[in-house]
Amino acid sequence: MFSTSSNVNSTTQRKKLKQYECDVCNKRFYQSSHLSAHKQTHGDKSHECDVCRKKFYHRWTLKTHKKIHTSERPYECDVCEKKFPQSSNLIRHKRIHTNERPYECDVCQKKFFDSGHLTKHKRIHTSEKPYRCDVCKKKFFESGHLTRHKRTHTGEKPYECDVCKKKFPQSSDLIRHKRIHSGESLYQCDVCEKKFSRSSSLIRHKRTHSGERPYECNVCPKKFFESSHVTKHKRIHTGEKPYGCDVCERKFSDSSSLASHKRRHTGKRLYKCDNCNKKFFTLSNLISHRRTHSQEKPHECDVCKKKFSVSSGLARPKITHSGERPHKCDVCNKKFSLLTYLKQHKIVHSLVKPYECDVCKKKFSRAICLTKHKQTHSGEKPFRRNMREEVFSAKLFRTT
Numbered sequence: 001m002f003s004t005s006s007n008v009n010s011t012t013q014r015k016k017l018k019q020y021e022c023d024v025c026n027k028r029f030y031q032s033s034h035l036s037a038h039k040q041t042h043g044d045k046s047h048e049c050d051v052c053r054k055k056f057y058h059r060w061t062l063k064t065h066k067k068i069h070t071s072e073r074p075y076e077c078d079v080c081e082k083k084f085p086q087s088s089n090l091i092r093h094k095r096i097h098t099n100e101r102p103y104e105c106d107v108c109q110k111k112f113f114d115s116g117h118l119t120k121h122k123r124i125h126t127s128e129k130p131y132r133c134d135v136c137k138k139k140f141f142e143s144g145h146l147t148r149h150k151r152t153h154t155g156e157k158p159y160e161c162d163v164c165k166k167k168f169p170q171s172s173d174l175i176r177h178k179r180i181h182s183g184e185s186l187y188q189c190d191v192c193e194k195k196f197s198r199s200s201s202l203i204r205h206k207r208t209h210s211g212e213r214p215y216e217c218n219v220c221p222k223k224f225f226e227s228s229h230v231t232k233h234k235r236i237h238t239g240e241k242p243y244g245c246d247v248c249e250r251k252f253s254d255s256s257s258l259a260s261h262k263r264r265h266t267g268k269r270l271y272k273c274d275n276c277n278k279k280f281f282t283l284s285n286l287i288s289h290r291r292t293h294s295q296e297k298p299h300e301c302d303v304c305k306k307k308f309s310v311s312s313g314l315a316r317p318k319i320t321h322s323g324e325r326p327h328k329c330d331v332c333n334k335k336f337s338l339l340t341y342l343k344q345h346k347i348v349h350s351l352v353k354p355y356e357c358d359v360c361k362k363k364f365s366r367a368i369c370l371t372k373h374k375q376t377h378s379g380e381k382p383f384r385r386n387m388r389e390e391v392f393s394a395k396l397f398r399t400t
Contacts, residue, residue: 052158096199
């Protein structure tokens with residue numbers, strides 16, 4: 001009882017100590033110098049890196065950033081020997097090993113390693129997006145998200161891998177990518193012992209064991225493992241496709257799909273299977289392919305217990321069990337369980353027949369119709385034979 005009241009008193013005391021308030025966003029600070037530094041975030045980024053041209057609000061932030069280019073990391077973790085450019089980075093990192101999360105959200109009680117993550121998280125509850133793109137007016141929770149987004153307009157990728165020469169829009173992407181070459185995996189799941197190069201990846205992975213889906217769509221009742229999946233999912237309802245290919249003008253709902261698509265124009269297959277040397281455009285395709293060798297099927301339907309090698313395989317059986325048909329044709333109002341079925345159906349209304357027989361040049365609206373038609377040329381009739389066998393089996397069953 002005593003400790004609880006002392007905690008309340010200490011919290012009240014800390015709030016009183018934050019006497020310096022920003023007149024723009026009402027954020028409070030312990031010291032006037034902190035307030036002065038914060039106010040610059042509402043102004044211009046006047047300090048520019050002479051290597052990658054990235055801009056910063058503060059001179060000291062620029063100085064820290066430059067260590068990325070020099071690879072200077074003087075602060076080392078005594079547990080995993082990982083190095084950091086700043087002592088504050090090391091302090092935050094050590095909490096991964098101790099699992100200390102001192103900052104708690106007063107709305108959902110979720111805890112965080114540092115106060116910055118808590119501040120960003122709270123915007124999920126308030127829907128505050130203070131950072132706006134001056135090109136397309138899109139708003140973001142964090143300034144870093146805005147910086148990354150702006151590169152979708154400029155196409156800028158200042159960070160290059162010194163192994164495969166692949167370029168990235170931000171340094172953290174490059175750091176994560178390099179772990180593919182080094183095979184570095186620092187964080188291990190205590191359930192299945194799978195290893196990850198990032199702590200955040202491990203946290204998301206653990207939800208596949210616990211089934212926790214903390215992020216819910218406000219349009220439909222679908223829930224997700226992480227917030228970025230909700231953002232991408234919502235574009236199904238809005239039809240928004242903000243990422244356009246500059247070669248064929250095809251548009252996509254997320255940047256990763258655009259990046260994968262662009263490789264099909266260049267023919268680059270960066271990810272190679274170490275068993276059969278087959279190459280793939282995306283890392284996710286390689287991971288899925290590797291399971292054909294290992295026969296691993298980690299994704300199980302909780303209704304029929306059928307297992308799948310990829311998580312997307314769960315979509316069809318789950319909808320089949322629920323009977324849900326969320327995708328409706330705007331012409332004839334017919335409903336479908338999957339978006340791909342709706343897209344195939346819409347071809348009937350458009351009278352587009354993209355599939356042509358190379359023997360008689362007859363055209364079809366669906367690939368399966370063309371496949372069946374080709375059997376009229378080859379003489380093969382597997383569908384009719386299967387139908388006869390089913391009818392015969394049914395008659396035999398009735399007679400017995």
